[in-house]
Amino acid sequence: MSTAQLDRPKSVPVDVPPGRRGAIRRLGELRETSPGRLQLILAFLLTLGLLTGLVAGLTANAAGSGTDDLGSRAQPLLVEAETIYSALADADTTAAQAFLAGGLEPAALTQRYDDDLNQATTALTSAARRTPEGGATAAAIRELASGTAQYAALVATARANNRQGLPVGSSYLSAASELNRNTLLVQAQALFRTAQDEVDAGYGDARSSWWVTLLVLLLAGLLIALLLVQRRLSRMTHRTFNVPLVAATVVTAILALTAGGILTAQRAHLHSADVDGSTPVALLAEVRILALRERGDEALTLAAHGSGGAYETDFQSVAKRLDGANGLLDKAAAAVSGNAADAVQNARVRHDDYVAVHTKVRQLDDGGDFDGAVKLAIGSATSATFTAFTGDVGNALTDHKATFTDEIGSAGNGLGLLIVLGPLLALVVCALAFAGIRTRLEEYR
Amino acid sequence: MIRTRIAVAGAVALLALAGCTDDGPASTEAAPQPSVATSESAAPVDTSCQPRKSLQPTGTLPAPGKMPAGSYMAEIQKRGRLVLGTSQDTLLFSSRNPFTGKVEGFDVEMGRQIAKAIFGDPDKIQIKVIAYDKRVPDAADGTVDIVADTMTINCARWKLVNFSTVYYDAGQRVLVSTDSKAKSIEDLGGKKVCAAEGSTSLENIAKVAAKPVPVGLPGFTDCLVAFQQNQVDAISTDDVILAGLAAQDPYAKVVGDRFTEEPYGMAMSNEHPEFTRFVNQVLAQNQANGTWKATYDKWLGGQFGPAPKPPVAEYK
Numbered sequence: 001m002s003t004a005q006l007d008r009p010k011s012v013p014v015d016v017p018p019g020r021r022g023a024i025r026r027l028g029e030l031r032e033t034s035p036g037r038l039q040l041i042l043a044f045l046l047t048l049g050l051l052t053g054l055v056a057g058l059t060a061n062a063a064g065s066g067t068d069d070l071g072s073r074a075q076p077l078l079v080e081a082e083t084i085y086s087a088l089a090d091a092d093t094t095a096a097q098a099f100l101a102g103g104l105e106p107a108a109l110t111q112r113y114d115d116d117l118n119q120a121t122t123a124l125t126s127a128a129r130r131t132p133e134g135g136a137t138a139a140a141i142r143e144l145a146s147g148t149a150q151y152a153a154l155v156a157t158a159r160a161n162n163r164q165g166l167p168v169g170s171s172y173l174s175a176a177s178e179l180n181r182n183t184l185l186v187q188a189q190a191l192f193r194t195a196q197d198e199v200d201a202g203y204g205d206a207r208s209s210w211w212v213t214l215l216v217l218l219l220a221g222l223l224i225a226l227l228l229v230q231r232r233l234s235r236m237t238h239r240t241f242n243v244p245l246v247a248a249t250v251v252t253a254i255l256a257l258t259a260g261g262i263l264t265a266q267r268a269h270l271h272s273a274d275v276d277g278s279t280p281v282a283l284l285a286e287v288r289i290l291a292l293r294e295r296g297d298e299a300l301t302l303a304a305h306g307s308g309g310a311y312e313t314d315f316q317s318v319a320k321r322l323d324g325a326n327g328l329l330d331k332a333a334a335a336v337s338g339n340a341a342d343a344v345q346n347a348r349v350r351h352d353d354y355v356a357v358h359t360k361v362r363q364l365d366d367g368g369d370f371d372g373a374v375k376l377a378i379g380s381a382t383s384a385t386f387t388a389f390t391g392d393v394g395n396a397l398t399d400h401k402a403t404f405t406d407e408i409g410s411a412g413n414g415l416g417l418l419i420v421l422g423p424l425l426a427l428v429v430c431a432l433a434f435a436g437i438r439t440r441l442e443e444y445r
Numbered sequence: 446m447i448r449t450r451i452a453v454a455g456a457v458a459l460l461a462l463a464g465c466t467d468d469g470p471a472s473t474e475a476a477p478q479p480s481v482a483t484s485e486s487a488a489p490v491d492t493s494c495q496p497r498k499s500l501q502p503t504g505t506l507p508a509p510g511k512m513p514a515g516s517y518m519a520e521i522q523k524r525g526r527l528v529l530g531t532s533q534d535t536l537l538f539s540s541r542n543p544f545t546g547k548v549e550g551f552d553v554e555m556g557r558q559i560a561k562a563i564f565g566d567p568d569k570i571q572i573k574v575i576a577y578d579k580r581v582p583d584a585a586d587g588t589v590d591i592v593a594d595t596m597t598i599n600c601a602r603w604k605l606v607n608f609s610t611v612y613y614d615a616g617q618r619v620l621v622s623t624d625s626k627a628k629s630i631e632d633l634g635g636k637k638v639c640a641a642e643g644s645t646s647l648e649n650i651a652k653v654a655a656k657p658v659p660v661g662l663p664g665f666t667d668c669l670v671a672f673q674q675n676q677v678d679a680i681s682t683d684d685v686i687l688a689g690l691a692a693q694d695p696y697a698k699v700v701g702d703r704f705t706e707e708p709y710g711m712a713m714s715n716e717h718p719e720f721t722r723f724v725n726q727v728l729a730q731n732q733a734n735g736t737w738k739a740t741y742d743k744w745l746g747g748q749f750g751p752a753p754k755p756p757v758a759e760y761k
Contacts, residue, residue: 102546157673166693167540168673170533171666305533305541305548305574368526368571374546 034236035444038437041229045433048225052218052252053426056259059211060418063266066205067415071408073130074202075278077137078195079401080127082285084144085188087120088151089292092180095155096299097378099173104163117152124148127191137198140191147184151176170303177300192285199278206270206411212263219256226252226433233440244436248429255425262414269411277404280335284344284397287328288390290318291351295386298358302365302374312362319355323348332396340396347392354389357382494600497708499610500718501760502726509565517717518563521590527563529556530575530589534666536689537744538595548572551744552593555612555711558736559591562727576663578643581605584712591713591724595686597645598710607721608710610728610758612737615683616703617649620672622696627679629701633657636678639668646682649705657681665690672697683707688748708756729758 030036094113098105124145131138154176161169226249233242297315301308323329329351333344357376365373376382512518521527531539531552539552557567575583575594584592584606595615598608619630619638627633634655640646642661650659660677662668668680669690680690687699713721731737732755741752 100546102542103544161693162543165543167534167536167543168666168669168690168693169543170541171664171670175667175670305572307573307575307579368528370572 035441038441038444041232042434042437042441045222045225045229045437046430048218048222049426049430049433052215052222052255052429053423055211055215055218056255056422056426057419059208059215059259060262060415060422062208062211063206063263064412064415064419066202066208067266067270067408067412070199070202070206070273071405071412074195074198075281075404075408077127077130078192078199078278078282078285080123080130081188081192081195082289083123084120084127085185085192085289086285086292087116087123088148088180088184088188089289089296091116091120091151091155092177092185093292093296093299095158095173096177096296096303099158099162099170100299100302100374100378105159113155117148120148121145137191137194140187140194144184144187144191147179147187151179151184154179174303181296189289192289196282199282203270203274203278207267215259219252219259222429223249223252223256226429229437233437237440237443242436242440244432244439248432248436251425251429251432255422255429258421258425259418262418265413266411266415269407269413273404273407273411275335276337277400277407280332280340280400281397281404283328283332283335284393284400287322287332287347288393288397290322290328291386291390291393294318294322294354294358298361298377302361302370302377305370315358323351323355336396336400338399340399343392343396343399347389347396350385350389350392354382354385357385492600494603495759495761496598496600496603496608497611498759498761499608499710499725500721502722502729506562506723506726506730509562512563513719516723517590517720518723522563526569526571527556527560527591528571528573528589529553529560530573530580530583530592531556531594532577532664533574534664535595535686536692537685537748538689539593540666540689548574551613551740552595554740554744555593556591558731558740559711559724559727562723562730576643577641580643580712585714587714587716590720591711593711595683595709596712597683597707599645602712605715606712607715607718608712609721609724610760611708611710611756612728613685613709614756615685615707615709617646617682617705617707618684618687618699618701618703619679619681620687620690620697620699621679622672623698625679625698625700627700630657630679630681630704631655631701633679637676638679638681639671639677640680640682641665641668644682645705645707650681653704669694669697685745685749692748725758725760732758 027040030040091113094109094116098109098113101109124141128138128141128145131141154172158169158172158176161172226245230242230245230249233245234240294315297311297318301311301315304311321327329344329348333341333348336344361373361377361382364370364376507513507518510522512522531548533539533541533548535550535552537550539548539550541548553572556572557570560570561567563569573583573589575589575592577594579588580592580594580596581602582605583589592606596602597615598611602608619627619633621627621633630638630650630653632655633653634657636657637660638650638657639660639662640650641664647659647661650657657679660668660671662671665680665682665686668677668682671677672680673694680687684699684703691697691699711724713724715721728737731740737755738752741755746752
């Protein structure tokens with residue numbers, strides 16, 4: 001310890017340029033006199049006020065654009081990803097059912113397949129519009145678009161062959177189905193997950209928590225500073241109130257209340273949009289996706305004519321994920337509210353009905369009555385049960401999509417105003433503070 | 446048992462490069478015949494046994510619906526249906542009729558005749574479509590009662606299942622596009638040639654001297670899809686299957702001579718030799734009474750002209 005002190009040079013030359021040294025000295029000298037101190041206080045208040053205004057504007061801007069992006073890009077992308085997936089899965093199931101029916105495919109199924117493909121391509125186009133070039137999402141959408149075209153070509157060839165009674169048609173169909181299940185649906189699922197992540201990130205951006213924290217700190221600091229300055233001034237001058245400074249305090253409080261009100265409301269609406277919008281929408285979307293997979297598994301098990309064990313295993317595991325304990329239907333039931341709650345309740349009952357029919361189909365097929373199994377599986381009663389089920393899920397989805405749109409619209413309210421109002425009120429505070437302290441300063445002239 | 450089988454197979458393979466016990470070692474009845482040693486030519490083909498020889502029928506054919514107690518046929522009769530393993534994409538032999546959705550053809554008809562002999566009703570049959578590489582295991586473990594699926598009888602398979610007598614004689618050729626200059630499979634060196642996975646055709650392609658590239662797909666119609674999409678240059682399998690494929694594509698032609706012999710038989714588990722004897726008896730009866738010829742005319746006559754003489758049944 002002592003050696004270290006001994007080793008030190010006696011005098012420490014401070015390497016500060018003369019100008020700066022002068023400025024520091026002048027600042028130090030300012031603290032010595034009353035007017036000097038007042039000048040320092042004024043500078044501090046002005047800096048704090050301007051900073052608060054700037055941050056208020058930036059916070060409102062960040063929260064506003066985050067909310068906007070969530071509502072106009074991330075969430076619609078999620079919905080489109082779900083549409084792409086559902087439409088492709090349904091197209092596959094429909095094609096398999098048409099194949100099972102034998103003969104010329106029923107017009108209703110052809111229509112349904114065409115509609116599915118239409119939906120998928122429309123959703124792909126609009127998803128592409130929402131996605132910036134070059135990202136992983138854009139790549140997934142490009143691959144899906146070209147894969148869907150290839151898929152449609154294979155199915156068209158299958159149909160042409162089927163019309164001529166050539167068995168190779170069914171091989172084209174299974175090639176198409178393989179492409180759909182093993183490539184397209186996998187990509188669509190990945191797109192759905194990416195969209196989900198983007199929605200989560202979107203909520204983070206919309207909340208802009210770092211900016212809001214900074215703004216709260218600055219507003220609190222400004223208020224406290226104004227109050228302390230007033231106390232000091234009243235002690236110095238024996239006057240109870242400095243009117244401009246009181247006004248500045250009031251304006252700051254108004255700014256704080258306005259910003260607080262707008263941001264709190266935004267967060268409340270974001271919370272509702274998440275809890276009553278995005279969360280149930282994602283859950284219901286997944287329910288529909290899995291249900292379509294069940295129906296597809298059933299058709300493909302039958303189409304494999306005895307060697308479709310893998311599809312049936314998949315059916316069982318998917319059914320478990322849907323209606324097992326703490327399964328997706330449970331979660332969806334817990335997440336929905338209002339009309340959608342009834343719809344989900346209905347959906348659950350109809351899903352049970354459908355699974356019961358499926359069990360019957362399997363019994364018939366395993367018992368050797370293949371024709372009976374096919375008849376039951378693609379018969380109008382079973383189709384009606386299943387369509388009613390997906391219809392219920394669809395109704396609940398529409399409900400919660402509307403909730404999301406409403407809430408996200410409300411969440412954006414006032415943020416535009418705050419972008420202008422924040423800096424403006426801060427300028428007023430600065431002007432008032434300047435006015436209030438200048439009158440005191442002039443007393444020293 | 447299994448260990449014995451492996452030991453026997455191993456010993457025979459060591460001694461004679463390849464060996465074949467005619468009957469399954471699991472069979473309680475027939476003692477394994479001594480395997481026939483082949484020359485040292487080291488052909489990878491298992492030619493040690495006489496594949497065309499099956500089990501000799503005994504006694505007279507039981508009347509339909511009156512299967513002898515304790516036999517496997519009685520078991521089938523009790524169940525109420527015969528489970529036939531076949532494919533649904535081999536035009537003429539067993540393919541799904543796109544108009545009706547039913548699987549039909551020469552092979553299916555063979556199965557239906559067995560069902561008729563057991564029940565008196567050919568419709569008491571459950572068709573199970575199995576992949577080509579599942580034909581041997583599914584017959585061996587009883588997943589299906591019998592396989593009739595353009596299945597070549599050979600010694601390697603005889604080790605795992607029992608075969609009926611030959612019900613059709615086919616041979617492998619090659620299908621190319623109409624503008625191809627290839628005259629036979631020997632002109633397809635380095636080209637991709639497709640066949641079903643688990644078929645003898647795929648193995649045979651790999652043995653061709655010109656070294657074409659074998660490509661395996663689940664079924665032969667899948668090969669046709671790949672051929673039409675220019676993913677493979679040719680398809681090579683039994684002439685009758687190729688005829689069915691060529692009938693679906695006017696831009697395909699079948700070229701070259703038969704370069705293999707593919708005797709078709711029905712495969713069954715080797716645990717029930719009485720069932721194999723029964724099937725052989727039904728085949729013999731149907732060849733004698735003209736049923737075989739009628740079936741040929743119905744399914745193959747249109748492609749191949751009048752029915753030839755049915756294959757001569759050979760027994761051990």
